[in-house]
Amino acid sequence: MEFNHADLFEGVADAIGDRVALVCGDRRLTYAELDAEANRLAHHLRGAGVGPGQHVAVQLYNGIEYAVAILAAFKIRAVSINVNYRYVESELRYVLSDSDSVALVYDAEFDERVAATVPDVPKLRHLIAVNGPSAVAGAVPYEEALAAQPATRGFPARSGDDTYIIYTGGTTGMPKGVMWSMENLLFGFWNPTFPRPGKPRDVVDLAVNSGPMIMMPIAPLMHGAAQMATFISWWMGATVVYTRKFDAGEVWRTIEREKVNSVTITGDAMAIPMVEELERPGSSYDVSSLFAYVSTGAILTGTVRERLERALPNAMIMDRFGSTESGSTAAAVAGSTPEKGLRFAPDVENVTVLDDALKVVEPGSGVIGQVARSGWIASGYYNDPEKTARTFPVVDGKRWLLTGDIATVEEDGSISVYGRGSQAINTGGEKVFPEEIEAVLKGHPAVYDAVVTGIPDERWGSRVAAVVQPQPGRVPSPADLDAHCRKELSGYKVPRTYAFVTEMKRSPAGKADYRWAKKIAEEA
Incomplete structure (x- = not known):
């Protein structure tokens, strides 16, 4: 077993196979059942000529098939590529071409866009359609792809250096593929409330001994935060719950039905409609199971946090600081809000602020610089060596990530963040x-x-x-x-x-x- 997401998932599935791993709508799969379905899809992809290091794009809403597609790619040492399901034809053409994807797993709802795009992406040679018939020539129905394949494994040995790519951005420029080694990704996004594993078996033991929890990433899986929340949950042996699309009422009904313990969202855009649904006259949801409400990828404003605290008095409302390139690095200091000033306390090593000369800012000096991290960070940007060199400079033999967040270090070691420099x-x-x-x-x-x-x-x-x-x-x-x-x-x-x-x-x-x-x- 290596520090590889496929290896670790298989180890967890072998150890707690009867525990429910994934729920979406009416479908529930145990760890063993999810592993078997991913094995079938992995064998199909390999039979279609997808090999180690090649890229499998996934254009789906949240669902069991999304998780299966990611695991299947990793099992054969291929790389999953997240595709924004809102993309129009030109954007879809860009990301499929930029990522050099050779296969695409897509929702039949996107048939028209896929049909118009595929002829312009010469490397894309295999299509798998999910949730209904597809009119795109050569597309294989998902059920058919699974039907003829064995549920057993029999895959080549993997490595902690295998690649994981998350496409991110698009708000100020075209999306970019952030590359990680799987070992660095595991540690970069490790849950800081648990001891860091010294060997791969420690991850399996943590899942076995953590006890069943119900965790719900609410953001779409085409966003790295939801993928990371899913794997973090599995390393805890938890049951992961999805809703296909974001609808505040459906989210609360699912939390009530599944007795969800912890949810992750991305900032006000999700928190506002969720808290409004709780505040709506006549609404009544049993949220007694919920003890953690965590925002990652976007910070909650103070007014929204206050409303959440009133609506969810028994839940901890938390903000996590990090990025696709840096991993999860810090927690918001109590009382910190964008209105009053954001302050974060790093809870991993090698997080600091570097000044314009790329020197470490002294605590309490008032010098402004960029939040930076070294150690377990991304490898760079796919197909963009220039941006990689700018963002990941080497200083005195040490490789850093410059996050672009403008900040200073306070006397107590906390980091005050003013905003994103590019904005x-x-x-x-x-x-x-x-x-x-x-x-x-x-x-x-x-x-x-x-x-x-x-x-x-x-x-x-x-x-x-x-x-x-x-x-x-x-x-x-x-x-x-x-x-x-x-x-x-x-x-x-x-x-x-x-x-x-x-x-x-x-x-x-x-x-x-x-x-x-x-x-x-x-x-x-």
Whole structure:
């Protein structure tokens, strides 16, 4: 057994095969049953010519088939590629081509997009359709792919150096494939509440001895946070619960039915509709089983956190800090919010802030730099050596990841994070971070969602602009929002332009689309 996700899952399945591993809708699979289904798909992929190191794209909603596809690829030392199910033809063509995918597992609902894209991706030679018949030439139905294959293993030996790729981004540029070795990924996203394993068998023993828990990643599996939450749950021997698509009511009904103990979400975009459903007059959900509500990949604003704490008085509301490239690195300090200032306490080694000269910032010095991590970090970006060199510099023989998060180190060792450098707005020489202003705007009772961006300004170079989605039935005026912001923000941070929209454009994982917001703000 190696520190390899396929090896470890098989070890867990052998040890606790009768325990339920996965639930989605009416389907429930034990660890043994999930392993057997993944074996069948793995044999089919291998028979179709997919070999070690080759890429299998997955364009599915959440479901058992998604987990099976990931495991099947890893079993034959292939690499799964997550595909955003919202992609239109040009975006789908880009990611399939950029990733050099040779196979695609897709939902038949996307038939039209797949049919229009496949002829332009010459390396893509095998298609598997899930959830219904497909009209795409040559596509094999998922059930047919499994039917003729054995449930047993018989795969070649694997390595901790096998590759795991997560495509991420797309808010300020085209998506990029973040490459990890499986061993580094395991440790980079290890649950810090448990001892770090010294040997692969320790992971299996942890799953055996942890006792059954019910855990629910709510974000889509095409987002790395949900994939990591799934594996973290399995390393604890837990049952993982999915809903096919995000719907707040369905999520709470599932939590009630399955007696879920812990959920992971991605920020306000999921938290707001969930807490609104709990606050809705007449709603009644049994959430007594829930003791952890964790946001990863996006930070909860203070007003939303307060509403969650009122609605879920017996659950811990937690924020985790990290990224696809860095892994999970820190927990939010109590009382820390985007409005008041974000502070995180690192709970793994080799997390710090590097200044412009790539020197470690001294605690309490007030020097501003970038959050950085060394050790268990990603290998780089697929097909992009230039970006890899910029993001993963080597300093005095030590390889670092520069996360792009602008921060400083406080005297107590906590890290104060101001925002993402790539989103910062330079207005008249002052640097403004959108996250702070977005949090303040979302504290206005008439605002449902907000995204802040910079647009050209003849005098100041850039001006702060806000795209705002009002609460249903509410119409805040720019003057109302201006007065609200001036109570919490310095004048130069207050938006000068407002654009009101009926629906905010975000990724399925809740990340803001800043390119879209900039266009909307410029038009306003």
